Amino acid sequence: DAGITQSPRYKITETGRQVTLMCHQTWSHSYMFWYRQDLGHGLRLIYYSAAADITDKGEVPDGYVVSRSKTENFPLTLESATRSQTSVYFCASSESGGLSGNTIYFGEGSWLTVV
């Protein structure tokens, strides 16, 4: 059971370049999430998706783009990377958003450095 996988795990890119972080889940979960984790800020929500072709902004969406053409994939794109986007990015998923089945499971993270 692969669960939720992220790629690449480690990436160094230059300012201004476009970068895409991939996220794939094998559970057919409806909900998927992208968080970034920075020292002193915990986990902050960038975007989330309740189903294929449905996405919503989180706390810190500026500079990021997401898409959800297939239920199992939820790529995160930095259109023009900035140094402030150096962070650890976590993808997550959950079965639903209601009272049941709403446990959220995390991937192992993607370490992104923008130089």
Place this chain on the structure above:
Amino acid sequence: GENVEQHPSTLSVQEGDSAVIKCTYSDSASNYFPWYKQELGKGPQLIIDIRSNVGEKKDQRIAVTLNKTAKHFSLHITETQPEDSAVYFCAARWQDMRFGAGTRLTVKP
């Protein structure tokens, strides 16, 4: 949107003592309150959760309490062990999920 406050930011206890971490949330619609443990270099791992229709839940040495009226919930770890040392996050969820800033727990042998 939801706002989750977590205290303390760091906590140091002696092995065998208890540890308590407290969180408050702002959105009364939130109905799911998980706690995650994160070890260095890894993603957060769910350790216990509680839903809004329950006031308390226990799992061995870990317990969580929820006070919906006051909008706060707490994590209690009893008989702490060195392997409990990690960063702990609380979270609150309605549709999306928002996290507290984390508590770095150190258990001294």
